[in-house]
Amino acid sequence: MTNVAILGFGVVGGGVADLLTKNEAEVTKLGKDGINIKYILDLRDFPSSPFCNKVVHDFGVIVNDPAVDTVIEVMGGSHPAYEYTVAALSAGKNVITSNKEVVANFGDEFLALAEKNGVCYRFEAAVGGGIPVLSPIIHCVRQNRITEVRGILNGTTNYILTKMFTFGESFEAALKDAQDKGFAERNPDADILGTDASRKIAILTALVTGKLVPTDKIHTEGITGVRHEDVVASEKIGRKIKLLGRCITDGESLYVTVAPFLLSSDMPLSTVSGVYNAVEVIGEPVKNVMFYGPGAGAGPTASAVVGDLMEIMRSSDNSVVPTIKKCDGISDFSEFKSSSYIAMTGVCPACVKAAFGEVQYIDAEGECAFITPVMTEGEQLEKIEALKAKGGVIKSRIRLI
Ligand code: HSE
Numbered sequence: 001m002t003n004v005a006i007l008g009f010g011v012v013g014g015g016v017a018d019l020l021t022k023n024e025a026e027v028t029k030l031g032k033d034g035i036n037i038k039y040i041l042d043l044r045d046f047p048s049s050p051f052c053n054k055v056v057h058d059f060g061v062i063v064n065d066p067a068v069d070t071v072i073e074v075m076g077g078s079h080p081a082y083e084y085t086v087a088a089l090s091a092g093k094n095v096i097t098s099n100k101e102v103v104a105n106f107g108d109e110f111l112a113l114a115e116k117n118g119v120c121y122r123f124e125a126a127v128g129g130g131i132p133v134l135s136p137i138i139h140c141v142r143q144n145r146i147t148e149v150r151g152i153l154n155g156t157t158n159y160i161l162t163k164m165f166t167f168g169e170s171f172e173a174a175l176k177d178a179q180d181k182g183f184a185e186r187n188p189d190a191d192i193l194g195t196d197a198s199r200k201i202a203i204l205t206a207l208v209t210g211k212l213v214p215t216d217k218i219h220t221e222g223i224t225g226v227r228h229e230d231v232v233a234s235e236k237i238g239r240k241i242k243l244l245g246r247c248i249t250d251g252e253s254l255y256v257t258v259a260p261f262l263l264s265s266d267m268p269l270s271t272v273s274g275v276y277n278a279v280e281v282i283g284e285p286v287k288n289v290m291f292y293g294p295g296a297g298a299g300p301t302a303s304a305v306v307g308d309l310m311e312i313m314r315s316s317d318n319s320v321v322p323t324i325k326k327c328d329g330i331s332d333f334s335e336f337k338s339s340s341y342i343a344m345t346g347v348c349p350a351c352v353k354a355a356f357g358e359v360q361y362i363d364a365e366g367e368c369a370f371i372t373p374v375m376t377e378g379e380q381l382e383k384i385e386a387l388k389a390k391g392g393v394i395k396s397r398i399r400l401i
Contacts, residue, residue: 002031002313005039005062007084008075009046009055012098012125015298016072016305017051027306031313038068063087070094070312072305078102089113089121096308098125098301104199108212108324121321122308127153127200128277130300131293132307137207137281138320144283146208150246150401153200153258155275155295156184156191157223157243161260162273164231165240171226183275183296193222194243194258201245204279205256209249211327213256219333221259230396233341233362233369234262240270241398253331261401262341334378338399342384343369347392355383367395 004020006013020027020035028034039062040054049055059080062068071088073095075081081102088095089110097103103110103123114121124134128151137149152158156178163174175192178184190196198220206212223243234241239262248255263270268290272278277295282288294300344352347368352359359370372380384394 001034001036002069003036003038003067004070004072004309005041005068006037007041007059007062007071007073007081009040009042009044009049009051010074010076011298012074012301012305013040013042013072015302016074019299019302019306021050023306027310030310033313035309038065059084059087063091063093068093070096070309072309073097073099073102074301074305075099076101078105082106085110085121086113089117089119092117092119094120094122094312096122096125096305096312098123098305100126100196100199100203104202104212104215107203107206108326111321111324120312122312123203124308125301125304127203128279128291128293129155129295129297130303131277131279131291131295132304133279133291134203134207135307135311136291137204138322141281141283141286141289142208142322144286145251146281146283147250148246148248148282149201149204149208149279150244150269150282151201151204151279152242152269152272152277153197153245153279153295154191154194154243155277156188157194157197158272158277159183159275160192161223161226161241161243164226164228165235166273168228168231170228171224192224194220197243197245197258201247201256201258204245205247205254206324207322208247208281209254210322210324211254211330212324213254213330214326214328217256217328217330219257219259219336223260225396226260226398227396229343229364229367230341230398233343233364234398236362237262237341237371238265239263239400240265242269242272244269244401253335255331255333255336257333257336260398262398263401267401334376334381336377337374338377338401339374340372340380341369341396341398341400342372342394343367343396344387345393345395347387347390351387351390351392355386371400
């Protein structure tokens with residue numbers, strides 16, 4: 001019998017307990033052993049839950065019980081998740097998590113500690129919810145020369161952008177709808193400012209490059225600046241606006257960013273709607289591989305957590321996870337090259353041409369909207385500053401991909 005302890009009995013913790021109970025036959029067969037939820041750690045009591053007799057309030061009970069093989073940390077946040085993970089790994093227990101914040105901040109440390117103690121640290125559920133993406137990258141794709149990993153990594157923002165496109169809603173109305181439906185938190189900042197996606201692209205970057213980039217070094221833009229006018233303009237040029245996490249590398253340079261991008265309609269990522277997530281890996285010789293599915297929610301996230309548990313029970317070989325080291329030496333984003341959609345007021349086509357050269361104009365009411373040639377961020381910002389000095393006001397800038 002494998003004994004597990006679940007840290008946190010919220011949406012994900014409840015989903016894990018439910019899955020282990022309702023799919024007991026499947027998990028026992030796959031794991032080649034029965035699974036016993038020995039403890040559930042939470043500050044609260046759950047008197048009406050079928051798991052009420054498992055609830056403890058003291059982590060010491062779990063870490064000091066030699067019968068506990070695996071700790072499932074689904075609390076979220078960095079602390080005390082960090083301290084509990086270190087204690088559990090040091091005590092010789094496997095740790096599985098869905099907590100992208102703690103993986104993005106300390107994943108290198110946890111993997112080294114797990115290796116030292118001969119146990120496993122797994123985090124499939126931290127990126128893409130129910131989509132099996134990290135394990136397939138590790139096991140099936142890493143032999144390629146990977147040049148880019150990009151994805152729609154946040155369901156809440158994808159839902160908001162989908163509503164803005166499909167129903168012409170404003171950002172504010174779409175956000176309110178997402179909150180009413182329970183997708184977005186009451187405080188939606190981590191989603192709409194791109195923080196959540198930056199943690200996920202940091203984890204993906206670490207897996208394909210071995211470099212764990214601090215999230216504050218990732219050029220991050222959220223979707224709060226995306227306007228109804230931008231949606232209209234994007235439709236005119238046959239593109240869709242999506243919040244993407246991107247890691248682009250040629251072996252020497254490494255750009256990591258989260259920002260809204262204008263995707264052409266022949267890109268598979270442009271078709272991903274609603275709360276769904278997708279991750280596209282591009283490498284040689286495999287070309288483009290895409291992983292798609294539900295990026296959040298109790299059932300999908302529990303599926304990924306329990307998938308990690310099955311892998312650990314079948315084989316506790318930790319060596320397949322790549323060595324990851326902290327690295328803040330990524331390429332200067334001002335050198336990143338793209339073409340951008342820009343909307344401005346107070347500028348005339350002649351001034352735009354003088355600054356940017358030949359551009360593609362988009363018919364926009366009351367604004368001068370155009371697509372720049374490909375140039376670096378630094379060059380684009382310099383030219384925008386020159387236009388602002390002549391009375392131009394920037395309304396929007398979204399990069400094309
Ligand atoms: N807030 C996240 C999202 C939850 O909307 O994708 C899953 O990480």
